[in-house]
Amino acid sequence: MISVVNVSAGYEGKKVLNDLSLSLSKGKMTGIIGPNGSGKTTLMKVLNGTHPLDKGEVLIKGKRLQNYTAKELAKVMAVLPQHAGSSFDFTVQEVVELGRYPFYKGLLKVASAHDEQVVKEAIELTGVQDFVHKSINQLSGGEQQRVMLAKALAQEPEILLLDEPTNHLDLSYQIKLMDLLKKWVYTRKLTVVAILHDLNIASLYCDEVILLDDGIVKANGHPRAIMNKELLQEVYYTPLTRRDHPEAPSPIIAPVPEMKTQEKSIQKLELTATKELMVFSSPFPLKTLSSALIGGGFQWASTFVNRHVDKNYYIDDAHNEYRNYLKEKQFNPHDTIGMMTAARLGDASVVSIQKEDFALLIAVTVGTGNAVDAAQSWIRKEEATVGTINIWIFIEGVLTDEAFVQAMMTATEAKTSALSTYNVLDPLSKTVATGTSTDSICIGSTQSGTHMRYAGTITPVGKAIGKGVFEAIGQAIENYRKRMM
């Protein structure tokens, strides 16, 4: 659709684009990203023919850009500039109608019924119908942006060039705009080229991303390839981290702020316990990976709640019930990891391990009435009940994501070994239990101090977790058995 062939362009005495070649496909959304001054706007101007080339050529649908008349080009290409607004006092309706002007026929240039319909649609799609009679200069930056988009859409272009289209828009309109463009890309085979500063918008919406750096194409391709931490850090000179979006198969790039290297000791964790609640409170958030009902997955949290419930506790929406419970107890559910258990909290066991370069605090509550051998659980029909082993492991150290997962595995293996040693049986299969059907584990790390790349059973932290979990579970089982005697 668009070919840029060996283009060099710049300003008096300054070369900006340097022998740049690109090919932009029809029916795709392409994002142009890059740091300030990398040449994005200059490239955009080159693509819409408003900036002269020093060398090379731009082809639109196979025809050289300079061979298009202004009217011909307006029928193919619409441009949404960075700065909306107008030096004339046009109404919104008039501005949108201007987008249709190249299509007006006859000497008097009158709008056809189709032209009017297209203008109406563009106004509705961009949600500017409430101020059609207002002057464009009386609107906010975001409203002006939407009017200019309506004008561009009214052109019914095959190619839409956008310079930072989400710049003035609030979150809701950013998403509406990008969703609308994406829909047009798919349904009308519109070709969209957009300069985007927001890497995450580019990642979520673009089929292809072009990364410009100092007037050259540093990289181009699918966002999953371009949203690469090392590549972006090299261009933006900023520490970044990459995660996958939790709902979409797109990477999310987050800047990593300069953090105070404050000593964070797990000795600062405070334990308060009643019959109903066992709570660890931390003066700073810990990075956690857990299977807990509240705050499961990766999350930062500073409150860790193990809640005792009756063994007959059964609620359809336990997650919601628990969130409300936390709020009632003045805990912030967004800052809390919450588990529940029917086991007596009084039987809990806490093990503290201090090594030369790291420390652990492990707390467990054990209820084995609902013990299950994982290899035999298929013979069961009934719903899960709440006899549960809850394991809390707090680590003073810096864990990688894989170390978090390995710490979970190590803790699970140590739990299984403890159940075997203490001969806890699955009451149905009569084989040795490997856990219960509702067990939870939370690994919480201070993310300060010693770096721990791995936490498998043979690493220093893995050895400490294995030993600590085994001992803590054993102790909790003994506490329970002693009480029952």
Ligand SMILES: Nc1ncnc2c1ncn2[C@@H]1O[C@H](COP(=O)(O)OP(=O)(O)OP(=O)(O)O)[C@@H](O)[C@H]1O
């Ligand atoms: N009219 C101009 N005259 C002289 N130099 C210019 C002009 N416009 C831009 N430049 C220079 O050209 C270089 C590229 O500018 P351009 O606007 O294309 O970058 P950009 O990637 O769009 O930047 P930003 O992210 O800040 O919008 C910059 O160094 C800029 O100072």
